[in-house]
Amino acid sequence: MDSAVTLSERITNTKACVIIPTYNNHKTLRRVVDGVLHYTNNVIVVNDGSTDTTKEILSSYPQVTQIHITKNRGKGNALREGFKKAKELQYEYAITIDSDGQHFPDDIPVFLEALEFENRPVLLIGSRNMNQDDVPKKSSFGNKFSNFWFWFETGNRLEDTQSGYRLYPLQFIPNTLFTNKFEFEIEVIVRTAWNGIPVKNIPIKILYDPNERVTHFRPFKDFTRISILNIILVLITLLYIKPRDFFRSFKKKSFKKFVRENILESTDSNSKKAASIALGVFVGIAPFWGFQTAIVIVLAVVLRWNKVLAFAFSNISIPPMIPLIIYGSLQIGALFVTSKAGLISGNKTAFELIQNNLTQYVIGSFVLATVTAILFGITSYLLLSFSRKLSK
Structure with a gap:
């Protein structure tokens, strides 16, 4: 328990919080919230219009900052609302963790240690072992697809760009973000990298339990939205970002x-x-x-x-x-x-x-x-x- 108290103090001194976006994950929500509270009370839960017992579960956590959105609007919108509240509460970093039980709260120290090692603003993405036997093939393919386009758009190679377990430097991500659903997590890392902030992977554990896990990813609709976003980002990369960066380096x-x-x-x-x-x-x-x-x-x-x-x-x-x-x-x-x-x-x-x-x-x-x-x-x-x- 002493180590947890020490870590809690380090999180507070770093001005970090944990944001948990959730939508109809009542089977795993309590376990995730309890796991995060073991390390810190700086917790923001964003209930994105859940229609199950999520609201009742959260009523037993008065120590947790809560945002209840009346109608489901997508993970990207939930994260934006969480970032906005975190900034209002004077936090400088936000660790985001999914509420479907696939992430382990005991990896929170891994993010904190990586941030302390970097000693500079950085966006950290938890890198999952996509070769595990229980990882769905469509998730592995989608991750490779996303990794390629992130490299093309930023010049930065990552092993995992789709993991929702992340640490965001709140003052250094774009103030205006345009996407609302799963493609938000691609937009924010690409545009943060364009701003000169390092985007790096750190290893995390992952659990895919088909009996508990509920995914709201719609393969056709969301993949189409992600593809459209990447087309726009590629055009911006070729017509503006690469010439801009090249001109800056050339002038030096x-x-x-x-x-x-x-x-x-x-x-x-x-x-x-x-x-x-x-x-x-x-x-x-x-x-x-x-x-x-x-x-x-x-x-x-x-x-x-x-x-x-x-x-x-x-x-x-x-x-x-x-x-x-x-x-x-x-x-x-x-x-x-x-x-x-x-x-x-x-x-x-x-x-x-x-x-x-x-x-x-x-x-x-x-x-x-x-x-x-x-x-x-x-x-x-x-x-x-x-x-x-x-x-x-």
């Missing part, structure tokens, strides 16, 4: 460090480096204004080329170069269309000429981008090959 490098690490010492082959440079030049000149960074990073990721080089050379369209690029595009485009803009002169600005001769500009721009990209690619390949020979 000096030009000398960039040349040394990303051109001279890069392990990429000369052909891949040259292709990356050509890609950057093409996207930089082509009429993709406003989307050049996103496009070049996405293409470099998909093609597995050098993202740094592609991004760097996409900046060929810096302000001093823009008039020359526009002029060259219009002049080249004039070779392919009958209406010619002529020289950039007189009272019209370059952008007015583009507006009045859009087809000419677009065609000329793509031709100029292609030719220039080929020249840059060939030249850079020859220079890189020559540099490598000199270094031998």
